[in-house]
Amino acid sequence: MKKMIFAASCALALIAGGAQAQEQNLRIAFDVPYEPFEYKDENGELTGFEVELAEAMCEEMSANCEFVIQAWDGMIPGLLARKFDLIMSSMSITPERAERVLFSEPYYNTPGGWFGPVSFETDVTDMAAMDGMTVGVQRGTTMDTYVTENMGGIVTIKRYTTADDMVLDLEGQRLDVVFVDYPVGEQTVLTKEGFKEVGEQVKLGDGVGVAMRKRDADLAEEVNAALSTLKEDGTYDTIMQKYFAYDIKM
């Protein structure tokens, strides 16, 4: 008898579980600090453009979301190892990454920006003038690929894991110039005395998308639907205007 009750309650739980399938648990990974996309405020709370967008998206999908901090190096391996289910950490869509993960529709695109000391007068597109300079990039970013492909062998490329370390070396005059995601440069370099933007912004890549495991095609559909609703109903614009003075919508 006891066994039957147990079996019945299991069956009930299954049915109830099936009915509640909409209420899914999702873990979203961010690499902090990457201002203004994801960083910790004075109280240590996770915030930023992508964090707020993720919150809005979870609400739209009526999902229980948990935010996970993950260093950039281990992002894709962590996703594949099921440590989390979504990456919303400014991951640009590239063919190489798309072989490993499934991307949503892009939700923003920012250009790469050149930043250096105010005394920097060289034209960054003039390869003869750039010869022998030291350029800082973040390892594995689209900016890294751009500099490696277009200026490899001409300039010395230094690759950093975090933007903080890179800016520290720019301040310490170990780097002549850095090529970094424009908003990041605006927040970390331009806020410091004695630095400016030193070249034309460069549009790179196909924008930034939410990355998921390849098998989670259903989840990707839900994410795309939620994102397009947010883009249309004005929620996206409200969040964007909180953090940016210019348009990054895509």
Added chain:
Amino acid sequence: MPDFIAEWLNQNDIFTAMTIMEYWDGMVTTVHLVFLSLVIGLLVAVPLAILRTVRNPFVSGPVWLYTYLFRGTPLLIQLYIIYYGLAQIEGIQETFWWDIFREPFYPALLAFTLNTAAYTTEIIRGAIVSTPHGEIEAAKAYGMNWFMRMRRIVLPSAARRAVQAYSNEVIFMLHASAIASVVTIVDLTGAARNIYSRFYAPFDAFIFVALCYMALTFILVFAFRKLETHLLRHQRPVSG
């Protein structure tokens, strides 16, 4: 190059001639960095170890403090302090020091040397203090002065006792040098991280680099075994 290797290289997109060259350059940097820091570290450690055994606390105290500081903190922290800290000193960019500390190589070399010298000092000190009293008394009985005793009796016998522990320190130093990649040095680990981030293939990039470290370790183990047999040859049975 044998045909099957060439064929294998053509078949995969990760281990092309270009990435192999990147690993090779990384290996050269690693060996360069580790070799220099070990040699300088050993040269510094021998006199420090002798000073450390002196009874006068004003002589041995500072050496004790130095080994305590460098053995008491992680090498990564020491590297951060030397690499990023020095660059923050006002006006250092205008002095000749900046020519040395601008590039990441010398800050890393300094950190590694100070670290390994601290450990080696303690290894040699341990070997010196465990010199059998009889040997020293016999040397005194022969009328040897302090310097001659050190040179002929204490240091050679300490070297025999220290060599096993020191071989461990050398291998640890090789592996610890992997952290050089955090200050933009493209050593073996730096090369592996660059290749990993280009292809998103952690297994291929890191297992290959692990094999490189194992090959280097193998060479070290072999060299130290040769050195041990040479130093301890008097202990071998005569007929052997």
